[in-house]
Amino acid sequence: MLLVPAPPPDSVALETELLLVQRLRDRDEGAMTIFYDKYSAALYGVILRIVKKEETAEDVLQEAMVKIWHSFPSYDAGKGRLFTWVMNVSRNLAIDKIRSKQYRVGSRTQPLEDSSAALRLAADSSFRPEHIGLQEMTRQLNPDQRQIVDLLYFGGFTQSEVAEELNLPLGTVKTRARAAIKVLSKLVR
């Protein structure tokens, strides 16, 4: 299978990210509009994948933007990219949301296994050409690996919780998670 690897973030993109970080650090309110335009699709996509409902996803994105602004001083650029940090803030908010009472009613894993819905969602999205599409990425993962990554990343499960949920030994979960993430990082290397 031939895959064109995504180029590393080019210097221009990196520079805009650094500039944006600087402006956010200076509490420059204009930076938030730029931030929204640059990151909202990625954040919204992941939030939507977690909470499933568009209405909830919109609320969570709104909360995330507010939270990112207010907790920005705790972002340490030395520990990772802005993208990673804001993605984690948003993901955690979304996961908190599904763990809250009103969301507990349904089964926890069932919607995650509905991969066709995920692909449908992804098909609507506007991929940025420099990034590998979801379909190509998931084609590289076998279903077991994908299920584990999705439970960990979108379900907010720990590896032990996944082991319990899937009735697998913890070691197997760790091996599969490691293999899956390795596949993903190879794709972007």
Added chain:
Amino acid sequence: MDVQHYIESGILEEYALGVLSADERAEVEQVAGHEPAVARELAAIVSGLDAYAEAHAVTPPAALRERVLQAWEDSIRETEPAATPVAAPAMPAAPAAPRMTVAPTEPAAASVPAEGEAVVRQLPAAASAGRTRWLIAASIALLLVSGLGNYLLYNRLKKTENSLELAQAEQSRYAATQQAALNERDQQLAILRNQSFKAVELKGTPKAPEALARVYYNASTKAVYVDVRNLPALPEGKQYQLWALDNGQPVDAGMLNTDTATGDSIQQMKNIASAQAFAMTVEDIGGKPAPTMSTLTVIGNI
């Protein structure tokens, strides 16, 4: 420390997935800080997950942008310390606590020492009556001003409502026009894609070598459509007429509308029972029963 063992423990994945406690996170960061191999592995894991996240990108509804930015701005205004602590006294003084009895008299009391609350209460009755009169006058004036303001605002609201209605009507008209245009395009597209339509290229005659048009002919339904690529501009009072040639006999296939002749639209022409070729001539508006051969502009065989 056995770096390889540490990498294989799965803790870096857990770090990237955000499932570690704060202490465990700090430990991973510390290890990555002095083990380059761990740092490299961690960076690769993080960028893999970032890419996986980004691959799920979905553009949010356009209306959300305004809403989110507004909510964010509101939250800044709420949490930042009130810039104007003097705002409170500007509030209407009437429902305030008894201590505030001096407040409504601000303009009149300006010369009274601020701490002279008791003094004010003990002013002679005459002065008090004068102040009451002044207050009544001021209230009436305020009421009038407020009434006038309301009236002006009401008028402006009506005007805004009117222009909003106009804009909405304009918009739905525009939408209807666009929808109609879109339906027409869809129909045309269906014709072009239909297998039973045969495309006939009509090439320019030496008179008009640049001219080019295409006829779509469906021999089973007899339908004829014309699609102009390029035709010379017409003199005043003239129109292009399409002819079907059946065994050498010209049969009128209809007149080309102006927007068809300029290539802006595909036009359905008269049904033609049988033809081996199509041609166009320039004729007086409304057409002729027989073509004027000297004005033959394009022709093509099926």
